[in-house]
Amino acid sequence: MAAVVTRPAEPASDNRGRLSRVLTRGRSLLGVVPFFAFVAVFLAVPTLEVTIGAFTGDDGQPTLSNVGALMNGYIVDAFISSILLSAVTAVLGAVFGALLAYVLVTAKEGGLLRRVVTAASGVLAQFGGVTLAFAFMATIGLPGFVTLFLRDNFGINIYSGGVWLYEMPGLVLVYTYFQIPLMVIVFLPALDGVRPQWREATESLGGSTWQYWRRVAGPLLAPAFLGSTLLLFANAFSAYATAAALVSQGSPIVPLQIRSALTSEVVLGQQNLGKAMALGMVVVVAVVMWLYALLQRRTAKWLG
Amino acid sequence: MAGLATGGLPPRRQGLMRRRARRQRAFRWVVVTVLGVFFLLPLLAMLEFTTRGAGGRLSFDTWRLLFDWGRLRATYPDLSVGITDSAGLVVLTVLLMLVLLVPTVIWVRLRLPRLRRVVEFICLLPLTIPAIVLVVGLAPVYAWVTYFLGGSSLTLTFAYTILVLPYAYRAIDAGLSSIDVRTLAEAARGLGAGWGTVMWRVVLPNIRSAVMSAAFLTVALVLGEFTIASLLNRSNLQVAINLLGKSSAGMSVAVSLAALVLAFVLLMLLSLVGGRRRGIPKENNS
Amino acid sequence: MTGSIEMAATARGDQRGVAVRLDGLRRRFGAVQALDGLDLDLAPGELVALLGPSGCGKTTALRVLAGLEETDSGRVLVDGRDITTTPANRRDMGMVFQAYSLFPHLTAQENVEFGLRLRKRAAGERRRRAAEMLELVGIGAHAGRYPHQLSGGQQQRVALARALAIEPQVLLLDEPLSALDAKVRVQLRDEIRRIQVEVGTTTLFVTHDQEEALAVADRVGVMRDGRLEQVGPPADIYLRPATPFVADFVGLSNRLPGRVVTGAVEVLGSRLPLVDPVGAPKDAADVTALVRPEAVDVAADPDGTGRVLAVSFLGPTSRVTVELPDDVLVVAQVASARLAELASGTAVRVELHPVPTALA
Ligand SMILES: Nc1ncnc2c1ncn2[C@@H]1O[C@H](COP(=O)(O)OP(=O)(O)O)[C@@H](O)[C@H]1O
Ligand SMILES: [Mg+2]
Numbered sequence: 001m002a003a004v005v006t007r008p009a010e011p012a013s014d015n016r017g018r019l020s021r022v023l024t025r026g027r028s029l030l031g032v033v034p035f036f037a038f039v040a041v042f043l044a045v046p047t048l049e050v051t052i053g054a055f056t057g058d059d060g061q062p063t064l065s066n067v068g069a070l071m072n073g074y075i076v077d078a079f080i081s082s083i084l085l086s087a088v089t090a091v092l093g094a095v096f097g098a099l100l101a102y103v104l105v106t107a108k109e110g111g112l113l114r115r116v117v118t119a120a121s122g123v124l125a126q127f128g129g130v131t132l133a134f135a136f137m138a139t140i141g142l143p144g145f146v147t148l149f150l151r152d153n154f155g156i157n158i159y160s161g162g163v164w165l166y167e168m169p170g171l172v173l174v175y176t177y178f179q180i181p182l183m184v185i186v187f188l189p190a191l192d193g194v195r196p197q198w199r200e201a202t203e204s205l206g207g208s209t210w211q212y213w214r215r216v217a218g219p220l221l222a223p224a225f226l227g228s229t230l231l232l233f234a235n236a237f238s239a240y241a242t243a244a245a246l247v248s249q250g251s252p253i254v255p256l257q258i259r260s261a262l263t264s265e266v267v268l269g270q271q272n273l274g275k276a277m278a279l280g281m282v283v284v285v286a287v288v289m290w291l292y293a294l295l296q297r298r299t300a301k302w303l304g
Numbered sequence: 305m306a307g308l309a310t311g312g313l314p315p316r317r318q319g320l321m322r323r324r325a326r327r328q329r330a331f332r333w334v335v336v337t338v339l340g341v342f343f344l345l346p347l348l349a350m351l352e353f354t355t356r357g358a359g360g361r362l363s364f365d366t367w368r369l370l371f372d373w374g375r376l377r378a379t380y381p382d383l384s385v386g387i388t389d390s391a392g393l394v395v396l397t398v399l400l401m402l403v404l405l406v407p408t409v410i411w412v413r414l415r416l417p418r419l420r421r422v423v424e425f426i427c428l429l430p431l432t433i434p435a436i437v438l439v440v441g442l443a444p445v446y447a448w449v450t451y452f453l454g455g456s457s458l459t460l461t462f463a464y465t466i467l468v469l470p471y472a473y474r475a476i477d478a479g480l481s482s483i484d485v486r487t488l489a490e491a492a493r494g495l496g497a498g499w500g501t502v503m504w505r506v507v508l509p510n511i512r513s514a515v516m517s518a519a520f521l522t523v524a525l526v527l528g529e530f531t532i533a534s535l536l537n538r539s540n541l542q543v544a545i546n547l548l549g550k551s552s553a554g555m556s557v558a559v560s561l562a563a564l565v566l567a568f569v570l571l572m573l574l575s576l577v578g579g580r581r582r583g584i585p586k587e588n589n590s
Numbered sequence: 591m592t593g594s595i596e597m598a599a600t601a602r603g604d605q606r607g608v609a610v611r612l613d614g615l616r617r618r619f620g621a622v623q624a625l626d627g628l629d630l631d632l633a634p635g636e637l638v639a640l641l642g643p644s645g646c647g648k649t650t651a652l653r654v655l656a657g658l659e660e661t662d663s664g665r666v667l668v669d670g671r672d673i674t675t676t677p678a679n680r681r682d683m684g685m686v687f688q689a690y691s692l693f694p695h696l697t698a699q700e701n702v703e704f705g706l707r708l709r710k711r712a713a714g715e716r717r718r719r720a721a722e723m724l725e726l727v728g729i730g731a732h733a734g735r736y737p738h739q740l741s742g743g744q745q746q747r748v749a750l751a752r753a754l755a756i757e758p759q760v761l762l763l764d765e766p767l768s769a770l771d772a773k774v775r776v777q778l779r780d781e782i783r784r785i786q787v788e789v790g791t792t793t794l795f796v797t798h799d800q801e802e803a804l805a806v807a808d809r810v811g812v813m814r815d816g817r818l819e820q821v822g823p824p825a826d827i828y829l830r831p832a833t834p835f836v837a838d839f840v841g842l843s844n845r846l847p848g849r850v851v852t853g854a855v856e857v858l859g860s861r862l863p864l865v866d867p868v869g870a871p872k873d874a875a876d877v878t879a880l881v882r883p884e885a886v887d888v889a890a891d892p893d894g895t896g897r898v899l900a901v902s903f904l905g906p907t908s909r910v911t912v913e914l915p916d917d918v919l920v921v922a923q924v925a926s927a928r929l930a931e932l933a934s935g936t937a938v939r940v941e942l943h944p945v946p947t948a949l950a
Contacts, residue, residue: 028411028415028416029416031407031408031411031415031416032408032411032412032416032419032423034404034408035404035405035408035423038404038462038465039426039466039469041445041462042442042445042462042463042465042466043426043429043430043433043466045441045444045445046438046440046441046442046445047433047441048441049440049441049442049443049444049445050437050440050441053440053441096339099335099339100335100336100339102335103331103332103335103336106328106332107332113336115572115575116572118575119568119571119572119574119575120343120568120571122524122571122574123524123564123567123568123571124343124564126521126524126525126528127524127527127528127563127564127567129528129529129530129531129542130530130542130545130546130560131528131542131545131560131563131564132346134350134545134549134553134556134557134560135346135347135349135350135557135560135561135564136346137549137553137557138346138349138350138352138353138354138553138557139345139346139349139350140349143353143553144349144353145348145349145352145353146345146349177342177343177346180339180343195690195691197687197690197691198691198693200656200658200678200685200687200691201685201687201691201693201752202679202704202708203657203658203677203678203679204656204657204658204678204679204681204683204684204685204753204762205679205684205704205705205708205752205753205756206679206680206682206705206708206709206756207679207708208679211708215704215707215708216693219695220693220694220695234431234432237434238434238435238436238437239434240434240435240436240530240531241530241531241534241542244530244531244534244546245530245546245549255434255436258436258437258440259436259535262439262440262443262535263535274440275440275441278436278437278440278441279437281434281436281437282432282433282434282437285432285433285434286432289431289432301694301738302694302695303694320660320675320677321659321660322660
């Protein structure tokens with residue numbers, strides 16, 4: 001590789017120069033072969049596998065029946081639950097996360113609060129999964145700390161209406177627990193981009209604090225806030241581990257439906273139905289991420 | 305004159321901005337307290353849960369067992385296997401990520417700028433492909449991996465490298481954007497350095513902290529991964545915790561807490577590394 | 591353009607600007623005394639430049655006047671009214687920042703309309719006034735552009751239009767040109783002056799660039815460590831610096847050995863009158879005199895004691911560095927037309943013009 005040398009461009013008529021340039025370029029491309037080979041095998045093949053499998057029957061013939069089966073009642077229900085769960089926790093996470101992020105930017109720069117909260121957010125947002133499920137079992141599971149504390153000291157039974165931790169309400173709670181930190185991470189850069197001059201300019205032009213938020217900071221942060229909310233939605237929609245560890249009865253959301261399709265070897269044709277559901281998930285996430293990218297571009301222009 | 309003015313001031317004089325600052329401080333405290341309770345309560349509950357002895361007394365048996373490797377391996381063989389597998393996966397994935405990504409990204413910047421968008425798109429693609437979807441497509445690929453390399457859990461490193469691509473890429477790309485790679489490379493080439501020297505001795509040292517953060521993120525992500533390991537029937541830390549939860553809740557909660565704390569310490573270190581990088585003045589400060 | 595004058599005039603009758611007084615302002619940040627008893631008067635319609643090195647408290651003074659910063663003591667009076675405790679948004683002051691102050695989500699036109707919108711002016715009036723202001727600052731053609739589509743100089747023009755659109759009592763400019771290229775800086779500086787004269791708003795202009803301050807201001811206040819060293823018309827500041835600090839900071843000065851002789855100072859054989867004869871040391875004291883390059887004359891002379899060391903060409907004038915006996919270096923400013931006779935190494939004679947001189 002050390003032998004490859006780029007020459008300054010020779011006169012265009014020089015064929016030898018052109019040839020050597022083509023060779024150089026070919027050898028440059030060699031440098032990226034390992035990367036592309038790897039992603040081809042471990043990213044492109046699985047993606048194709050899912051896409052093609054979604055349209056293939058058990059007999060190996062192309063079919064639309066897998067995709068058609070997505071219209072089955074229980075799968076539609078799972079998609080609706082997944083979308084609701086993701087939307088609710090995205091909004092909750094976005095609101096509380098934005099408040100926390102605001103607190104961080106108004107705190108001292110490079111201070112301890114900001115450092116600790118950012119690091120903790122990184123852990124809770126990305127690390128999540130099984131660990132968080134167990135954290136909440138220890139907190140408000142049947143033998144959990146809070147459950148026992150409330151029962152013993154106040155005679156309150158949080159499960160008087162049934163044990164909701166292992167159902168949708170429990171998922172909302174635990175998901176919110178990792179959505180808020182994610183919001184902090186993705187919204188913080190946008191808040192950092194808001195310049196103090198804008199507030200001062202507004203003030204000197206006669207604007208009140210309310211007018212500043214309504215006419216300047218609000219509109220400026222809206223795309224970033226919306227985009228972050230979408231990202232949170234995609235995050236919750238893709239999440240699997242928490243639900244897998246928490247929910248043992250039934251499969252209320254799509255990832256759990258996929259699991260049961262993958263693991264049940266009894267029912268034939270389930271494998272490819274799983275692929276159809278997986279494709280459905282990719283479509284939802286891709287649309288959401290595309291919108292996110294659009295909003296992100298605007299944010300970069302305003303607050304970059 | 306000035307002394308006179310101070311003496312004759314109405315009390316609201318000092319107020320306005322300070323009052324606003326006070327209100328903001330109060331707001332900050334409310335938010336931090338409420339969310340602090342929400343976030344710390346489960347962690348404290350875990351601590352309480354794992355130190356709950358018979359008859360409501362404090363007991364550190366679970367923690368003592370967790371830090372006694374010999375006894376742990378005898379008592380919970382699955383857990384010890386999970387921990388070793390995760391440790392191995394961390395090392396392998398960091399190495400594979402670095403070997404695959406760092407030279408490629410630098411090389412593309414230097415020699416193939418037209419491929420930059422493509423590489424970026426590919427690296428960010430896993431963000432739109434949930435792990436649960438990836439695992440569906442990976443099943444047949446892993447049939448081949450098992451055929452060639454055996455069924456060891458360590459083979460998960462291939463899938464994990466895909467999972468960490470977006471985060472690692474962003475970290476490294478940000479590092480490269482903060483230096484002028486082209487000028488550095490041209491300067492080095494002008495002094496007679498080959499491309500290998502340029503990448504290894506000139507560019508890499510300048511993005512060391514970015515590479516560090518990519519590595520830290522990889523560690524955290526691998527330690528927390530469950531979906532793929534579980535559905536490909538391999539073992540790792542999270543799979544072991546989940547399995548253990550059915551028989552010995554106390555130990556699984558203790559391991560969860562230990563893993564969370566470990567990840568937190570890692571990211572705290574990362575923020576210190578990143579903090580040092582922020583010391584360099586930004587270009588628009590002039 | 592004439593329209594805007596009429597408007598300003600009708601809005602305020604024949605009074606075209608208001609008097610501003612800063613009275614004994616003090617402000618401390620931790621260990622730093624940013625303002626240390628600052629007194630400054632601005633006459634109606636006057637443009638005063640606050641000049642001083644970085645960190646001397648210029649911005650703090652301007653922000654106190656704007657109401658964006660509180661004082662520990664002292665008063666701010668506008669038109670005789672004490673507004674020390676009035677919040678910034680009721681002070682009616684137009685402010686132009688160093689950079690990045692335009693709202694990025696609004697076009698130039700909308701930025702200029704912003705203050706009027708807050709004042710609930712009718713849409714038609716708003717639009718007309720904004721267009722007029724953009725015309726006044728010379729970028730009517732770019733009214734529909736967003737800030738990121740404008741150059742730095744254009745952005746500052748919009749910021750100026752935005753500040754003027756609300757017909758402020760006082761216009762405040764905090765280093766509005768320091769983020770711009772040298773050429774744009776000079777051009778915009780002159781235009782700011784033209785516009786200020788045209789609208790007649792009392793203006794405080796903060797800068798660390800002495801050339802800029804001298805060029806735009808009716809009067810210049812030189813600041814040091816939170817207080818004023820000297821206030822006066824640019825020519826006074828330049829030709830009769832009251833203190834060594836002013837002499838040093840404003841313009842380039844030679845530091846030459848001299849001796850006090852009854853109200854004057856003798857330097858290199860010439861007698862120069864003193865700026866401050868009363869405060870001077872007693873006769874025959876050895877002092878260092880601050881002599882401007884313009885007050886130094888050099889002429890080729892085979893018998894001269896000096897020798898040209900270096901020449902730097904600055905356009906119409908040039909600077910010639912001359913070495914004298916005893917290792918004394920003198921910088922002189924000469925017309926570039928004379929450079930032919932002053933090549934490096936030429937023997938020269940040095941003479942000083944008898945202008946008022948400050949002592950270090
Ligand atoms: N908000 C603040 N907090 C702490 N110190 C400040 C603050 N604002 C200004 N200072 C300090 O006060 C001094 C004067 O600052 P400033 O008025 O901005 O100077 P200038 O504009 O002349 O460069 C500086 O030493 C600066 O560090
Ligand atoms: Mg300043």
